[in-house]
Amino acid sequence: MLAPQIPFDPQESPLSYAARLAGVHTGGRLVQFLKDFGIEPQDMAANKDEALSLLADLSGVALGDLRANAAVPVGKRTYDLRGELVAAEFLANPHTVFCPACLAEDDRSGWRRGHWEWSLSVVRTCSRHGIPLVRQAKGPWDDVFHELEYIVPERGEDLQALIKKAKPRSVSPHQEYVIRRLNGKAGPEWLDAQTLEQAVRATELLGVLVAYGPTQKLPELEADDWDHAGSIGFEFTSRGEEGIREALEAQFRKFDDASGTPGARKIFGCFYNALAHSKSLKEPGDIARILRDIVIENIAMPAGTKVLGVTLPERCLHTVASLAKDENLDSRTLRDVLVAASLIPEKAPAHYPIPLQKGRDVASRVKRIVNVSSLPDVLACARPLVDQLFADRMLTPIYYGRPGTKGRTQKAVDRDEIAMLVGKLHAKAVELDSENDGLVPVSKAAEKAKVPAVTVVHMILGGFLERVFRLAGQDGIAAVRVDPAEVKRHRATCSKGLSAMEAFAALKISRNILWRLVDRCPEEVSLAVNWIVGPDDEHRILWFDPAVVEDFKDRFIHPARLAELHGLQLWEVASRLKRRGVQPALLGEEVGENFYRTRDLKTDLFT
Incomplete structure (x- = not known):
């Protein structure tokens, strides 16, 4: 020694x-x-x-x-x-x-x-x-x-x-973590679960993506650049999967409006490539699994696609184009129905992901579409009854056709929904071989009792009528026969207050806006609905209290009604409200129309 x-x-x-x-x-x-x-x-x-x-x-x-x-x-x-x-x-x-x-x-x-x-x-x-x-x-x-x-x-x-x-700077928290770990001290749980090299590599690569973007070439980075990347990356990796997902999803959102169909390599660039082809790290660790999950959750890919070394066993997402191709549908019609179903935004880019099963469900609906113009024939009833069924939410409209194009946005109904409504009516009826003098069709009974035809349909489904029959050999609502005298006896019970059609007519709003207001109850700007329950409590008949509707009309008003009241153009009403700084009590994005408190409108605003 x-x-x-x-x-x-x-x-x-x-x-x-x-x-x-x-x-x-x-x-x-x-x-x-x-x-x-x-x-x-x-x-x-x-x-x-x-x-x-x-x-x-x-x-x-x-x-x-x-x-x-x-x-x-x-x-x-x-x-x-x-x-x-x-x-x-x-x-x-x-x-x-x-x-x-x-x-x-x-x-x-x-x-x-x-x-x-x-x-x-x-x-x-x-x-x-x-x-x-x-x-x-x-x-x-x-x-x-x-x-x-x-x-x-x-x-x-x-x-x-x-x-x-040398320019003074503080030690990177990433560097501090590495030294603490080598000194035997515990750190953030997710990082400690990785090998040291995996933890460092994941942190720095994520930091490069966040700080310098996906197109950054890694060999061009200097030591100070890597130090900065480590500091940035540690802000996310120190919070584990939650933090890493936050960074990766934020990067993904930058491509929400990109044209074409950007893939994982385009979106994540150097980060993805480094994890896919790392020479210094054969197993990149859990960071690869997290990125793979993000990719699979956000990018539509066919079965068999390889994502960071793992083959996708089945498709998880569709685009409009891939769904239309798989289901053999017109992509324009499919896109419009997907928008109506709130599965994609109105101006969704081509690569917008659609959950597999939800997309298939909508595609099935498209295949079952029955246009509103065809409903009187399919239901075998008059057009006014079709409108009443929509107003009372007994039929659910499917909207398609691009807004802003010439003509109205088209409406349709799911064929299965029609079959269910007619099936319920027929299930309440006893088969009749031939016409009977004491029995009449739904429309005739409504005319005799002086009630809307939809009220008779409600009476049947609610179990109020005992004498309900179905004429053999006929289909739809036209096949149903009822006793007009029995309809008259239940008229008072089943016709309280205002119907949905009467309510939205009184408020001068569409039925869609009316129901959105109902759905908001009991918010300040909303409408309460009442129900009549009969012998069959699975079906309820709605009605609106006239006093509630009148009270809403007194307290709230929308621009179209203001324009009508004061003889102004709609644009002029909107301009005056904006100049005075009057804020709506409820925004149109929520229910389809701006509603203002009448007490907020000064008397000289429209004079």
Whole structure:
């Protein structure tokens, strides 16, 4: 063992310590010193176990202390660093890395020391002085020994110039995490569940995507760029999957309005490619699974598509084009119905994703579409009854046809919904072989009782009528026969207040707006609906209290009614409201029309 014994600095690398021993005991360079004591120089440069053991015996320093500050090779381009397996790319080699301020302090007190932290590529800022570390490219062959006394010629004023040139900055939280982890301290749960290299790689690559965008070429990034990327990425990876998803989904949203059908490589660019083709990291870790999930959840891809090495077993999403092709439908009609079903926005781009089953359900509806113009024939009833069935929500309209084009937006109904309505009516009826003098069709009974035809339909479905028959050989509502006298007896019970048609007519709004107001109940701007329940409580008859409707009409008003009341054009009403700064109590985006409180309208506003 050498004497005198030179203390080992806990922050020093074994290679630096060996160089100090050489300087103190021989006054010469490291290579000759190692040869003199039977230590293979290249083994020492590589921190091989045999070289470290010989150095421990020579210096009297515990082998564990030396090994803790070295990346010890355990396989081809694989190293053990304090129990963490890392690849060669994780290390700063072949660069010599140093802090000029640390070297200046060493110059004042003795021999220069190389810190073990500086050997890590992720360590780019001096934790003591808060300045960027200097990365010196490989020069002569003996640079592999990183002898700071010789390969960093700057001293005195020249070294001070390097210090002044450095821009102060705080240590990246990403760098701090790595050092804490190597010191045995726990960190964020998700990061700690990855290997150290996976955690570092995921953080930096995500930071590159967020900070520099998907088109950034990774080889063009400098050390300071990677340091910045690490800081940005750590904001997300430190919060685990939730944070990572937040960053990736935000990146995805940037392509919401992109033309064409951008894929994962277009959207995530360098981030996706690095995870798909990493040379330094065969298994990228959980970050790949998270990105794969994001891709599968947002991009329509056919079965068999490979996403980061995993084959998609079945399609999860459709676009309008792919759904139309699979279902053999006209894409324009399908798109319009998808908009009406709120599965896609009105101006959705071509790549907008549609959930597989929901898309198929809508496609099935399109195949079952019956145009409103055909409903009187299909239902076998008069057109006024069709309108009443829509008004009372006994039929649900399917809208299609592009808004803004010439002509009205078309409406249709699902054939299955029609069949269900007619089926329920027929189920209430007893089959009749021939006409009976005491029985009449629904329309005739309504005429005799002086009620809308839909009221008779309600009476049948609600179980109010006992004498309901279905004429054999006829279809639809026209086949139903009822006793007009029985209809008259239940007229008062089943015709309370205002019907839906009477309510929206009184308020001068469409039936769609009326029902949206009903759906908002009991919000301030809403309408309450009442129900009549008969013997069959599965069916209810709606009615509106005239006092409630009148009260709503007194308290709230919409621009079309204001224009009618004051003999103005609609645009002029809107302009005056805007100039006075009158805010609506309910926005049109919610119910289809702006509603204003009448108390907010000054008397001189429209005079």
